[in-house]
Amino acid sequence: MKHQDISAFYKDLDAYAGKTVTVCGWARSIRDSKTLGFIDMNDGTCFKGVQVVFEDGKIDNFKEIAAQNVGAALIVTGELIVTPEAKQPFEIHAHEIKVEGASTPEYPLQKKRHTVEYLRTIPHLRPRTNLFSAAFRVRSAAAFGMHKFFQENGFVYIHTPVITTTDCEGAEMFQVTTLDQEDLPRNEDGSVDYRQDFFQKKVFLSGSGQLQVECTAQAFSKVYTFGPTFRAERSNTPRHASEFWHIEPEMAFADLSDDMDVIEAAVKYVINYVLDTCPQDMEFCNQFVDKGLLERLRHVAGSDFARVTYTDAIKILEEHNGEFEYKAVWGEDIQTEHERFLAEKHFGRPVFVTDYPKEIKSFYMRQNDDGRTVAATDLLVPGIGELVGASQREERYDVLRARMRELDMSEEDMYWYLDLRRFGTTVHSGFGIGFDRLVMYLTGISNIRDVLPFPRTTGVAEF
Amino acid sequence: MKHQDISAFYKDLDAYAGKTVTVCGWARSIRDSKTLGFIDMNDGTCFKGVQVVFEDGKIDNFKEIAAQNVGAALIVTGELIVTPEAKQPFEIHAHEIKVEGASTPEYPLQKKRHTVEYLRTIPHLRPRTNLFSAAFRVRSAAAFGMHKFFQENGFVYIHTPVITTTDCEGAEMFQVTTLDQEDLPRNEDGSVDYRQDFFQKKVFLSGSGQLQVECTAQAFSKVYTFGPTFRAERSNTPRHASEFWHIEPEMAFADLSDDMDVIEAAVKYVINYVLDTCPQDMEFCNQFVDKGLLERLRHVAGSDFARVTYTDAIKILEEHNGEFEYKAVWGEDIQTEHERFLAEKHFGRPVFVTDYPKEIKSFYMRQNDDGRTVAATDLLVPGIGELVGASQREERYDVLRARMRELDMSEEDMYWYLDLRRFGTTVHSGFGIGFDRLVMYLTGISNIRDVLPFPRTTGVAEF
Numbered sequence: 014m015k016h017q018d019i020s021a022f023y024k025d026l027d028a029y030a031g032k033t034v035t036v037c038g039w040a041r042s043i044r045d046s047k048t049l050g051f052i053d054m055n056d057g058t059c060f061k062g063v064q065v066v067f068e069d070g071k072i073d074n075f076k077e078i079a080a081q082n083v084g085a086a087l088i089v090t091g092e093l094i095v096t097p098e099a100k101q102p103f104e105i106h107a108h109e110i111k112v113e114g115a116s117t118p119e120y121p122l123q124k125k126r127h128t129v130e131y132l133r134t135i136p137h138l139r140p141r142t143n144l145f146s147a148a149f150r151v152r153s154a155a156a157f158g159m160h161k162f163f164q165e166n167g168f169v170y171i172h173t174p175v176i177t178t179t180d181c182e183g184a185e186m187f188q189v190t191t192l193d194q195e196d197l198p199r200n201e202d203g204s205v206d207y208r209q210d211f212f213q214k215k216v217f218l219s220g221s222g223q224l225q226v227e228c229t230a231q232a233f234s235k236v237y238t239f240g241p242t243f244r245a246e247r248s249n250t251p252r253h254a255s256e257f258w259h260i261e262p263e264m265a266f267a268d269l270s271d272d273m274d275v276i277e278a279a280v281k282y283v284i285n286y287v288l289d290t291c292p293q294d295m296e297f298c299n300q301f302v303d304k305g306l307l308e309r310l311r312h313v314a315g316s317d318f319a320r321v322t323y324t325d326a327i328k329i330l331e332e333h334n335g336e337f338e339y340k341a342v343w344g345e346d347i348q349t350e351h352e353r354f355l356a357e358k359h360f361g362r363p364v365f366v367t368d369y370p371k372e373i374k375s376f377y378m379r380q381n382d383d384g385r386t387v388a389a390t391d392l393l394v395p396g397i398g399e400l401v402g403a404s405q406r407e408e409r410y411d412v413l414r415a416r417m418r419e420l421d422m423s424e425e426d427m428y429w430y431l432d433l434r435r436f437g438t439t440v441h442s443g444f445g446i447g448f449d450r451l452v453m454y455l456t457g458i459s460n461i462r463d464v465l466p467f468p469r470t471t472g473v474a475e476f
Numbered sequence: 477m478k479h480q481d482i483s484a485f486y487k488d489l490d491a492y493a494g495k496t497v498t499v500c501g502w503a504r505s506i507r508d509s510k511t512l513g514f515i516d517m518n519d520g521t522c523f524k525g526v527q528v529v530f531e532d533g534k535i536d537n538f539k540e541i542a543a544q545n546v547g548a549a550l551i552v553t554g555e556l557i558v559t560p561e562a563k564q565p566f567e568i569h570a571h572e573i574k575v576e577g578a579s580t581p582e583y584p585l586q587k588k589r590h591t592v593e594y595l596r597t598i599p600h601l602r603p604r605t606n607l608f609s610a611a612f613r614v615r616s617a618a619a620f621g622m623h624k625f626f627q628e629n630g631f632v633y634i635h636t637p638v639i640t641t642t643d644c645e646g647a648e649m650f651q652v653t654t655l656d657q658e659d660l661p662r663n664e665d666g667s668v669d670y671r672q673d674f675f676q677k678k679v680f681l682s683g684s685g686q687l688q689v690e691c692t693a694q695a696f697s698k699v700y701t702f703g704p705t706f707r708a709e710r711s712n713t714p715r716h717a718s719e720f721w722h723i724e725p726e727m728a729f730a731d732l733s734d735d736m737d738v739i740e741a742a743v744k745y746v747i748n749y750v751l752d753t754c755p756q757d758m759e760f761c762n763q764f765v766d767k768g769l770l771e772r773l774r775h776v777a778g779s780d781f782a783r784v785t786y787t788d789a790i791k792i793l794e795e796h797n798g799e800f801e802y803k804a805v806w807g808e809d810i811q812t813e814h815e816r817f818l819a820e821k822h823f824g825r826p827v828f829v830t831d832y833p834k835e836i837k838s839f840y841m842r843q844n845d846d847g848r849t850v851a852a853t854d855l856l857v858p859g860i861g862e863l864v865g866a867s868q869r870e871e872r873y874d875v876l877r878a879r880m881r882e883l884d885m886s887e888e889d890m891y892w893y894l895d896l897r898r899f900g901t902t903v904h905s906g907f908g909i910g911f912d913r914l915v916m917y918l919t920g921i922s923n924i925r926d927v928l929p930f931p932r933t934t935g936v937a938e939f
C-alpha cells in the first residue's frame with residue numbers, strides 16, 4: 014500500500030506542502046458539525062499526528078466517516094496544507110477516506126485521561142496512548158543509540174546465552190526444564206533425575222552475561238552483550254522486573270579508570286542520541302511526565318562526571334547522617350537516599366563512587382592493594398541514583414582462586430573462567446547498564462512496568 | 477591503557493606510518509633466531525593481526541619474550557613500518573614489549589589446524605581462532621546491519637517477552653518455574669499447584685514474538701523484535717539450536733507484496749553491510765569455508781528476487797520428481813531438496829514461494845479467496861533453502877475466529893489477539909528471519925553450533 018509516514022511531513026514539510034498525500038493511521042478523535050469534520054489521526058511513525066479536515070461533498074462518504082468510533086483505522090488521501098498560523102504546522106484536506114478497520118464504542122482508549130494502573134491491564138492496546146507511544150519510541154532509539162555507540166567504537170556484539178548453568182551474581186534464578194512436572198523422573202534416592210531433562214542437567218535463566226563476555230573480550234579486546242536477563246526475586250517495587258534487558262560491555266587491556274571513561278562517553282552519547290532523534294517524545298515527557306527532564310539530561314550530557322572513593326563518600330555522608338533514614342556506615346551498602354544526596358546535593362552532577370569494601374561486592378572484582386576494597390564503581394546520577402555498575406575484574410589466577418575458595422565456590426564448575434587467567438590473562442574491566450532503568454532515566458517514567466512493552470513481575474506475565 | 481587498535485592501521489595506514497604506536501594483543505605465534513624474533517600478534521579488533529619484529533639490544537628483555545608461549549598477552553610499543561613489498565602491508569619494530577599475561581605450553585590453541593568438533597569443546601577459547609573470530613565478527617556486523625536497516629526505515633524496536641503464556645507456533649517449549657522440583661506443591665487432586673509458582677501460572681520460553689509485535693504494529697505501523705527465542709525440539713541437526721536469535725518485523729497497512737519488498741531490501745542491505753564492514757572476515761570465509769561465498773552473495777545482492785506461487789512451484793517440481801528423494805505433491809511441505817532446486821537450478825536466484833495450502837501453515841495467516849491457500853511466503857535462497865518465512869496476517873475478526881474454532885484454540889486465552897481485529901484492524905504483514913541461519917548464510921558456515929558463541933542444543937548447555 015503506497016502511502017507516506019506522518020513523520021516524513023515533520024522531517025521535510027517543504028517536500029510535501031501542497032501535494033496530494035496518502036496517510037494510513039488510527040483516529041484518536043473524530044468530531045464534526047453538519048458538513049465539516051476533523052480527525053486527529055496518528056500512525057505511530059512519530060509522536061505527533063496530523064489533523065484531517067473532511068467536508069461533505071468533498072468526500073463522498075461524509076456520514077460514514079463522521080460516524081466512526083475512536084480507534085478506527087483509516088486511509089486518507091488529500092492535500093497537505095501548511096498552516097503556519099495554527100497550533101499544528103500542517104493539516105490534510107481529505108479527497109477520499111477509506112475505513113480500513115472500524116472500531117466500536119467499547120474501545121477502551123476513549124479521548125480522556127487513563128491511569129497508568131488501568132493501562133497496565135491492557136498491554137496490547139496501551140502503545141496507542143501518548144505516554145506509551147513516547148516511552149517505547151524512546152526505548153527503541155536508546156537501544157539503537159547504545160548499539161551505535163559500541164559499534165562505532167569497535168566493540169563486537171556477542172549474544173551471550175539465556176539458558177545457563179552458571180550463576181554469576183548469586184541471585185534467585187528461574188529454572189528451565191522440559192521434565193513433565195506431573196510425573197518427574199526420579200533417581201533411586203528419590204531426587205529428580207536431571208539426566209532426563211533436555212540439557213541432561215539443571216539449567217537456569219541467566220541473570221548476567223558477564224562471565225561469558227569475559228571469554229570473548231580475551232579474543233576481541235572490546236565486546237558487549239545486550240539481551241534479556243532474569244531475576245526471580247519476589248519483590249514488588251517500581252524499579253524491579255523479573256525479565257529485564259541488560260547491556261554488558263567488557264574490555265581487555267582496560268583498568269577501572271578506562272572503564273569509567275567509556276561509561277561516561279556511553280551515557281552522554283545515548284542522551285544526545287535520544288534528544289536528537291526523539292524530540293517530540295522527549296518534549297512530551299518533559300511536559301507531562303517529569304518537568305525538569307530535558308534540563309537535567311542536557312546538564313548531565315554537558316558535565317564532567319565526578320569521581321570519589323567509597324571511603325571518601327562515606328566521610329561526606331557521615332557529616333549528614335542526621336538527615337538520612339539509614340545512617341551511612343563504612344562497610345555497608347550505600348542506600349538510594351545516600352546515592353541521591355551525593356549526585357544531587359553534594360556533587361550536583363553524575364558521580365562515580367569507586368573502591369567498595371570487598372565484602373559487599375562480587376567475587377570476580379579485582380582486589381585493591383589495601384586488602385579491604387575492590388576496584389568497583391557505581392555511577393550515581395541525579396534523579397535516579399545508581400545507573401551503572403562496573404568493575405575491574407580479578408585477572409590474577411592465584412588471587413581469584415584464593416577468593417573463590419574463601420567463598421566456597423566450585424573451581425571445577427568454573428574451570429573455564431579460571432582458564433582465562435591461565436592463558437594470556439589481561440587487566441580487564443566491564444560494566445552493566447540495566448537498560449530498562451536507563452529508559453526510565455531518559456523518559457522520567459518512574460515505574461519499570463511502564464517502560465517495558467510486556468512487563469514480567471512477581472505474579473504478572475501477560476500474553 | 478592508551479593504545480591503538482590494530483584495525484586502525486588497516487583503516488588509515490598513512491596516519492600511523494613511521495609513528496610510534498602501542499598495541500595490546502595476544503601472540504598467535506612466536507619464533508626467533510638468536511637475536512631476532514617475530515610475533516604474529518592479534519587483538520581481535522579486526523581479522524588480521526600485525527607482525528612484530530623484536531631484536532636483542534633493541535628491546536631489553538629479548539630472552540623473556542622469545543620464551544613466551546602461544547596465547548600470551550603482550551603490550552608492544554614500537555615503530556610502525558610500511559612494508560609494501562611484503563605479504564603484510566606493515567609491521568611493528570618493537571622498542572619495548574611487556575608481558576601482560578603469560579600462557580603455558582598446555583594452551584589448547586597451538587599453531588595448527590583444529591577440527592571444529594574439538595573447538596566446540598572449548599567455547600571459552602575458540603573465539604581466538606581465525607574461523608570463530610570471523611564468524612562472531614560477522615555475526616555482530618549482521619546484527620547491527622539489521623538494526624540499522626529497520627531503524628533507517630522507521631521501524632520501532634520492540635522487546636517482546638521471553639517468558640510467555642502464549643504458544644505461537646505449536647512447537648515444543650521449555651517450561652520456566654521457581655517451584656522446588658524436589659517438593660512440588662500439589663492441588664487436592666494431586667496435580668501441580670501453579671498458583672504457587674512465580675507467575676501464579678504455567679509459563680514458557682517464547683518461540684516467537686510475532687503475536688506480541690502485532691499488538692505494537694497496530695500502534696507504530698512498523699515495528700520489529702530482535703531477541704532470543706526457544707524451541708525444545710530433541711533434534712540433532714546442523715541447522716537447529718534450542719536457543720536462537722530471531723528477527724520479526726511487522727507492518728500495519730502492508731500486504732504480502734509489500735512484505736516481500738521489505739524482505740528483499742533487508743536481505744540485500746545486510747549482505748552489502750557485512751561485505752562493506754567485514755572485508756577481511758568475508759575474504760577468509762570465501763577462501764577457507766565456502767569457495768563460492770562472495771560470488772554468491774554479490775549475485776544475490778544484485779538480483780531481482782523471483783516470485784512464484786506454491787501451486788506453480790509444485791508444477792515445476794513435479795516435472796523433476798524423478799530426481800528427488802521425496803516427490804513434490806500439492807498439499808505437502810516443500811522439502812529442502814525442492815527448495816534448493818527452485819532457488820539454485822530453476823530460478824538461479826532467490827525466489828519467494830507464495831500462497832501455501834492453509835493446512836500446512838499457521839492459524840494466523842490470511843486466507844486467500846480460493847479457500848485453499850493462505851497469503852504466506854517463504855524466501856528460498858541458493859545454497860541454503862529457506863531463509864525467511866512471512867505472511868499476511870488474518871485481519872478479519874470473523875474469519876480469524878472461525879479458523880481458531882476449527883483448530884480448537886481458546887478464544888478466552890487469545891482475547892487480546894482478537895481485540896486487535898475489533899478495534900481498528902488493518903491489513904498487516906510480517907516476517908521472521910532466523911538470525912543464526914542468516915549468519916550461516918553470510919559466512920558459509922554449515923553448522924549452527926559454529927555461529928552461536930555458546931550454542932544450546934539437545935543435551936548441551938556449556939557455562
